[in-house]
């Protein structure tokens with residue numbers, strides 16, 4: 459079954475028609491990477507799925523549930539989706555362990571001991587075992603972003619949204635974060651991510667979505683999009699980003 | 703992925719000649735500044751002291767303001783009065799903490815449905831920030847009893863209410879500023895985890911806001927510490943009122959000086975603590991230790 463279905467999503471900011479009818483389905487365990495020029499609506503798309511922005515038309519189904527229904531409890535929906543942003547939005551007044559276990563304790567009602575054990579297990583697995591008791595400002599950018607990812611996967615979300623999670627990082631630190639994403643793919647996480655890292659997109663994606671002025675203009679496996687793009691807009695975009 | 707910190711051979715390191723020389727120079731320089739500061743302070747104090755002590759009216763002033771006998775006699779009564787001030791301060795602080803937080807949260811609510819609450823909170827803070835504390839005390843202290851002449855509400859309680867009304871407005875503004883200084887991405891991050899609006903405020907926004915405004919809040923507390931002395935205008939026998947009673951009997955102003963010193967002593971620990979906390983926070987927030 460599809461984890462996510464988008465049907466004819468529209469979004470406007472005033473007169474700015476940012477999403478102009480987006481249709482997309484993501485299957486369980488699938489990794490879908492959204493590429494496209496700055497301002498093409500990648501982040502906006504992610505934010506509508508997470509209900510941070512309200513859609514102006516269309517329907518979004520999460521594992522079959524219509525989450526655009528006005529009667530839906532937005533907090534419950536958000537608890538089912540893990541999100542990582544471009545800028546590390548760790549809570550600076552909480553230690554790493556408290557950041558990671560917050561949602562489990564306060565939203566899902568997990569026993570604090572159980573949450574703690576699971577969090578420490580995950581942090582150790584991703585090379586953050588020594589940082590458990592640190593505050594976020596003592597961590598490097600790459601470490602912070604890895605903690606943010608651990609926080610997002612802590613409660614086993616049905617879907618992970620990753621919005622340009624490496625674009626605020628030094629090139630040196632990008633690799634460690636992308637390695638973590640590869641691990642998640644290997645474990646079977648379902649992910650929708652936006653990125654400007656084309657080589658990474660190519661290696662990790664099951665499918666690429668090329669967004670162009672508010673529409674998914676071309677969708678297909680990475681070999682096709684990068685090797686044999688059908689649309690002139692896609693060719694032009696790829697030529698621009700790969701010959702910088 | 704490894705995150706080991708480099709440099710396990712720290713024990714082997716000894717400061718070089720260069721560093722030892724630099725430390726010596728710094729010590730010399732700081733000894734020199736301390737000396738300069740000491741001398742200039744002593745000179746200043748000497749000049750002020752000499753001017754006052756040699757002025758023609760000094761004898762007279764000494765008798766009416768610094769009479770040791772009257773000071774000793776009035777001390778226990780004023781201290782007893784101060785105990786009332788401390789109790790008023792205690793309850794007013796609790797009331798202010800609760801009311802100010804509510805006001806700040808009300809003012810931070812977004813969306814048209816909340817307009818009435820938001821407007822109410824805004825009106826309240828605008829009104830009570832503008833009103834002099836003394837006028838509020840008169841209105842509450844004489845207005846509330848007039849509503850219901852049968853029951854006698856203790857004046858200290860009325861004073862506590864008046865002080866709390868004013869300070870809730872000041873503190874609410876400080877808290878609101880703190881909440882607005884928390885970056886919006888923090889709220890989004892919290893909501894994305896599925897935290898409700900209320901939990902986001904309680905667990906993410908307010909703790910960070912408080913941290914940002916601790917020095918400002920402590921300042922407000924210090925100024926409230928002395929403003930509790932204003933309840934004497936309602937006739938509550940606090941430190942100021944006790945001093946006034948002795949003054950009326952003896953025609954000597956020494957009791958006021960005693961009461962004043964007591965208020966200073968009361969606020970002194972808090973003032974020092976405020977300085978220490980501000981310094982610590984400044985140190986935590988800026989990395990460059992020398993600027």
Ligand SMILES: Nc1ncnc2c1ncn2[C@@H]1O[C@H](COP(=O)(O)OP(=O)(O)OP(=O)(O)O)[C@@H](O)[C@H]1O
Pocket residue numbers: 471474476494495496497498499500501502503622
């Ligand atoms: N909150 C907002 N209010 C008004 N306009 C917005 C808002 N958020 C985004 N937009 C507009 O929507 C358009 C798409 O923005 P979006 O952030 O989705 O682009 P993007 O594809 O993620 O770009 P980038 O690659 O630079 O991150 C832009 O024109 C932007 O100005």
Ligand SMILES: [Mg+2]
Pocket residue numbers: 500501502621622
């Ligand atoms: Mg974006």
